[in-house]
Amino acid sequence: MGVTLKEVAALAGVSRSAVSRTFTPGASVSAKTRAKVEKAAKELGYSPNALASSLTTGRTKLIGLISNNFHNPIFLEVFDQFTRALQERGLRPLIVNLTDETEPANSVRMLRQYSVDAVIVASSTLPPSFAKAFHDAGVPVVHTFGRSATSPEVHVVGIDNVECGRMAARELVSRGYASVGYLGGPIDATSARDRQRGFTEEMANHPHVPVSHSFAGAYSFEAGRAEMLRLLAGDPAQAYFCGDDILSIGALSALADHGLKPGSDIGIIGLNDMEMSRWEYINLTTIHQPIKQIITASVDLVEEMLKTPDRYPEARIFPCRVIERGTLRPRP
Amino acid sequence: MGVTLKEVAALAGVSRSAVSRTFTPGASVSAKTRAKVEKAAKELGYSPNALASSLTTGRTKLIGLISNNFHNPIFLEVFDQFTRALQERGLRPLIVNLTDETEPANSVRMLRQYSVDAVIVASSTLPPSFAKAFHDAGVPVVHTFGRSATSPEVHVVGIDNVECGRMAARELVSRGYASVGYLGGPIDATSARDRQRGFTEEMANHPHVPVSHSFAGAYSFEAGRAEMLRLLAGDPAQAYFCGDDILSIGALSALADHGLKPGSDIGIIGLNDMEMSRWEYINLTTIHQPIKQIITASVDLVEEMLKTPDRYPEARIFPCRVIERGTLRPRP
């Protein structure tokens, strides 16, 4: 089916090496042979077989992109950015959907079979052991949206979740809410626990304000809604820090059920600042996570690992900031 | 870095062929050698290099998954389903993000370089020429969410957009709306035009009901909102068929700006029935598109093409149905 090097070489009347070199940037070919080869290649519609060349070069330009987060709308933006950033640099994303998978072994084997040059673990809910498993198998890895503290062995890119928790707490306190709650993602996700920790730490400076905690079953609309409905059935706090915009939006829908107006009746602050949060009738006050910078940095790091395989592991942490919209009451 | 066939053969004390055959289902190996090889393989942590074997077998199990639709939340579901369906069958999705790309040539070359076994074009806005380009390059292709009429050369899986247009028109008429409008996606998308055609055809049976048409710039929230704001500034119809749920949701947000209640003040019916449309405070009446069936059928078709490369092209069209929620007024 495909045209091969050999056929081009035959048509151009040169050796296979010459053809190979024509398509290898930086190789030594004279203008004359290059012209002959390019003419023949165009005529035949030749393009080099990347997989065959990977055999000798040891590079496939394939990057494993693994995630388990296909229900949070923020991941539309994440996938869009990742796929574009990778292909802009001539790298190809090989997607692995890890939903319902708890064991790294399978994906490690699978991605090694395809000789990926590196792996990006894009998830805040996969345990650090996943990234670690790739590292141990000798595959360069960066954990995007990962936790820096517990994985000093792999590259991590993301935000300081503890600091975000503090930031949310400060914001709620500054609005004068008399009781606050944390409504986090799944309790086994490091991101959910770190955000809680920061929130609790900061609230400890305000002992007169009671703090409650709860965790939704997933980072999803339904989980956020269900958890907020449960809270509303009891004795809810005056304001909540939801661990993710999608939880916030679920919570907002629960408030609507009870005829409560976000902001004035119950305050909500989210985290992520995804596109949807800007929608007029959601209009969520939230902590902006710089997705674009995080993804660019992740891909940068991938490229650098390809150049320097034994690169010393590093955490790239980006600051977040509060985006004020309509779901918190004004400062007194 | 990786363990090779040769090393396993050496350790097991057999030829390379024996090792290869042990890992090739259906090859002839005695129980004894198989045992020796498997022991050695486990000891070394060997797993075969899929790319190297593709050289001789001509199969990579790589499937190009190309789309330009990273702003419509329905694609979260689409990507989730596609990646899972593919990997369940031992196939690997290689994603190509075609946003802002108008020329098929690049992606064709790129995917041929990686010797993908087949390509899935998952988009209702990419012109048929994309799928066609892969077909012409000798790459098996299925166009999911494609238009069956104009691409008899490639496999198409999806819905009958014209019929959906009719269905929407019938629904609006049955609710007794005295004027109706079509608010479609980008005018160069076949899906937008086909839905319009069906809508117009059906409305022709009701000449007393005036019909208007407009097209949003994209299948996106912002585009739907902007277009509806424009309509509201003039003399809006009593009900609209929006060519996609995401347009509907944008339109709903525009209604909210004007203090209009969907259903009673202005009717909206969408198309897709994405997860979000079920959210309580969206609660969109819409036409359900059977995403799961469409994707399963697409992957089935891919598998069948791998077995029978010269398969006669075929269209698999799935019926849709109206899901009644809260954005149309009740039947009189």
Next chain:
DNA sequence: AAAAATGGTGCAATCGGTTGCAAGGCATTT
């Protein structure tokens, strides 16, 4: 004009597998 440096080219080995073919081993048949 001779010697040295430079740049271009082809040969052949190699990457990690697969597979057609022929030979060997063993059990079954006559």
Next chain:
DNA sequence: AAATGCCTTGCAACCGATTGCACCATTTTT
């Protein structure tokens, strides 16, 4: 006991590329 057939195995060629090395033709230096 010889002949037949079936399995199993290893050899060696091949898949489509890359690359170290040696060789050759130029050009530059002296």
